[in-house]
Amino acid sequence: MTTIIDVRHLKKAFQQSNALADVTFSIQKGEIFGFLGPSGSGKTTTIKILTAQLHKDAGEAFVFDMPVSAMQDSKNREKFGILTDNSGLYSRLSIEENLALYCKLYNVPNTAIKEALEFVNLYGERKKKVSMLSKGMTQRVLLARAILHKPDLLFLDEPTSALDPVNTAHIYKGLRALNELGTTIFLTTHDMQEADTLCHRVAFLNKGTIQAIGTPKQLKEQYSEQTITVELKDGSSQVIKNDAQNAQSLHDWMANNQISRIFSNEPTLGDIFMKITGSDLQ
């Protein structure tokens, strides 16, 4: 396996806040990696450091096996695509004209425009001026621009925060297809459903450190309280631990034909997020 991003003991402090206290993680080629954390936890800061938009204070960060400072080199910037909240479009130009500029900058043929706009479901509106676009449409144009050159690595900072469910689903499909062609995706989000359906692995960032990391399945198992809920025909429901001690009661209910429904209480990523980060909201 090839490591695409390798971050060790990354630290970054601003005047008023300690954005990243000690962050360590790595991303392998072909992964869709979800970076989850509450607002202000340092997600965007991490992306900025990885794309050489911000200097780190301490620690090591490698992208494509090169120290992040190499990303200042224009040649290396061909390898990644990026969408963050500080990405901008030319408002007096049409969607198509904006993308045409970036085709030239990335040295890809203009046919990439059609493909990218179909990816974000905007091809029919390509002649529209950017100043006329809604927030969600702007976000989709930025996404189209980020994938225009089919980069090896894609940084997406909350790519679907302004989108409706239909477009979101369409974009998930596109991202999966892109990923299958070999693009590694680093994605930040608040949307736990998104992380669960899209990401191979997720990391929970809180207070400048990674609190948990793994596949959604692993994390759910790790944070599971191992309980099952049994709904009985009399309308009551029982939450019991999934262990030998409770085997008898389960057996009895079943023998007496009392059970209407039974399910295991797996936490959602959202539950885990709350558990990890919720404590300091109090």
Added chain:
Amino acid sequence: MMNISIARIQAIFMKDYKEFSRNYAISVMVFIPIIMAFLYRDMEFDAAQKMLFPLAITFGMVTAFVQAALIAEEKERNTLRSLLLSPASLADILIGKSALVSTISVIIIALCCYAVNYTPSATMIIAIILSIVFYAALGTICGLFAKSTMETTFTVLPVVIIFPFGPFISMFAERFSVLKIAKWLPSSQLADLAQGDSLVPMIGIVLWTIAAWVAAIILCKKRMVD
């Protein structure tokens, strides 16, 4: 490291041209020096004298101010950051972004020369082109400093009044001796050159141009990181 791509420079130039032609608040600026030149047309001084004012206005209001406004807008809308994150090199971006105002300035000055019936010498043409390159750098610096497009109006204004109007400021040097430094401004050097003196003023303009671009490049590199 400073790899230059003509295709990228051209793409940035074309983009700027489209934006500029749709941005009426800024593009009307091009008419001011031309109107000025036509007003001077029938005055009594010699052609070189008549040219001084339209030239100063072009450098200040078009080359420096328009450049500052374009750069400030790119900064404000985050398009500059996006460009800096693309494979375009700093050289591609700075050359591409200066190409439009430079071209426009050349056209305006040519029209002004025609209007006042002035035929510049070869040395004068070189000096004018160098001056344009200098004012483009000055505009870039102002644009990078400004926090918003609105703010450029204020940051650029002093620069636009001081730098291109060296010969006019020098007129007051007899009364206020501090103003003697005005004769070292690139515009004063250009005026000297127009009077016939050529080596020293040319060196002066070259030095100003180099210094301004070094400053612009350093500032732009700083803008690459937060």
